[in-house]
Amino acid sequence: MGLKDKTILVCLIVALFSGCNIKEEIEQPPNVLFIIADDLADRLACYGDLVAVTPNLDKLADKGVLFANNFCQYPTCGPSRASLFSGLYPFESGYTSNAGNTFNEMLPGVVTLPRLFRENGYFTARVGKIFHMGIPAGIGKAGTDDTLAWNVAINNTGWDAVQQNWEKATSVGNTAGPGVRVRYSSPEINDPEMADGQGLKNAIQLLKENNPNKTGKPFFLAYGIYRPHPPMIVPKKHWDAIDISTYKIPVIPENDRDDIPEINWHLKAPGFNFISEEHGRNYAHAYYAAIHFVDELVGELLHELEKEGLAENTIIVFCGDQGFMLGEHGHWHKSSMFEEACRVPLIIFDPRQKEKGKKCSNLTGLIDIYPTLCELAGIEPPHKLSGLSLNPQLNDVEILGKRYEFTMGSPRGYGIRTSKYRYTEWRKDKINADFSMLYDLENDANEFNSLVENPDYLDVISDLKEKLDVAIVK
Ligand SMILES: [Ca+2]
Ligand SMILES: [Ca+2]
Incomplete structure (x- = not known):
């Protein structure tokens, strides 16, 4: 039964008991x-x-x-x-x-x-x-x-x-x-x-x-x-x-x-x-x-x-x-x-x-x-x-x-965006990546400096990678 049918049915029942005008009672979707x-x-x-x-x-x-x-x-x-x-x-x-x-x-x-x-x-x-x-x-x-x-x-x-x-x-x-x-x-x-x-x-x-x-x-x-x-x-x-x-x-x-x-x-x-x-x-x-x-x-x-x-x-x-x-x-x-x-x-x-x-x-x-x-x-x-x-x-x-949103990119790119980072991996298959980029958008809004090679961001990358895995590989 579609929404309108349901609405009409409810109104018919209401109308039956209240004597109201069906036409007025039908809520327009x-x-x-x-x-x-x-x-x-x-x-x-x-x-x-x-x-x-x-x-x-x-x-x-x-x-x-x-x-x-x-x-x-x-x-x-x-x-x-x-x-x-x-x-x-x-x-x-x-x-x-x-x-x-x-x-x-x-x-x-x-x-x-x-x-x-x-x-x-x-x-x-x-x-x-x-x-x-x-x-x-x-x-x-x-x-x-x-x-x-x-x-x-x-x-x-x-x-x-x-x-x-x-x-x-x-x-x-x-x-x-x-x-x-x-x-x-x-x-x-x-x-x-x-x-x-x-x-x-x-x-x-x-x-x-x-x-x-x-x-x-x-x-x-x-x-x-x-x-x-x-x-x-x-x-x-x-x-x-x-x-x-x-x-x-x-x-x-x-x-x-x-x-x-x-x-x-x-x-x-x-x-x-x-x-x-x-x-x-x-x-x-x-x-x-x-x-x-x-x-x-x-x-x-x-x-x-x-x-x-x-x-x-x-x-x-x-x-x-x-x-x-x-x-x-x-x-x-x-x-x-x-x-x-x-x-x-x-x-x-x-x-x-x-x-x-x-x-x-x-x-x-x-x-x-x-x-x-x-x-x-x-x-x-x-x-x-x-x-x-x-x-x-x-x-x-x-x-x-x-807390995050995904954008997939051409070809075989998988991106995740949080309020602070944009991270993208290009995966050879569903698990293994051969290219990646990480930007700290709070400090680098223009995305000039990718942080993937920066050892300070290993934990950040690992966390984002895991979220991608959960979404893609599950
Ligand atoms: Ca378009
Ligand atoms: Ca650059």
């Missing part, structure tokens, strides 16, 4: 509006970023809870999303690559988050990139979608997905594909012509047509925004909204890479590393312009939610799928096992929560979204979920959660 922006690091004004212009996301953070130390479970699109929607760590599910078939073919025993809501009486809809698809070539296609998850799935596309358009963008380096290359432009086109602008139109239409006040059915609407994933093509109006003079390209010590295992650079194409200052500044400009674009799209969708009278009964989740490096360690991409690639924004708003506009500094992960939404909607998890519900923190941000 909360709707879920889930928004994810591709490759969005926590470089937002509400996260303290000084370049970002994100008034709409700041406003969302002002009414919800912002998770200030939130991490993806894999700093690459496909495995990160697979972990989020399966509720399992990549080392548990084995889903560690962007390649593959549909989600339900790859992990047939796993019920994904949206599929669970669908099976519990929700109308579920996807617009854009929720499960993995390559950008830009996969825009307009279903990619590795969970085909069992949705009542409606829309593969929105637009101007920026047309090859002859994105090919005109400035490109640095020439050894990798278009979506994994430093490539940017700011054409004079309007937001609605962009693939994400089309997606906004689709999402608004879905909201209007499936307003539970009309249909009687709650919705789970997922809007996956393609930006700021490269190619970083952003309408000029957003480029003009950013003052990039405040962005400082990170200064790197000359010997920085000496203690970084080479395996931590999964992409060694010249286009990603040590690009010229001019290209770096422009690329950072395009990235922040893309974030401004994302912010406006979110703002418009939330405005529509209010106009439809749904703001008081809709849970909003906003997040990225992994971070992005803008010159840290000389790198201009993602997928490394450094803070900038592993940190992601997460803002949750539940109209019923007690905390408003607070920041929670606990260590959290995208993996916590699944159990959180189950608890908030009163839906029983379908199988083991490895995250922790954040519902307690939505009501009191001081409640302590996890």
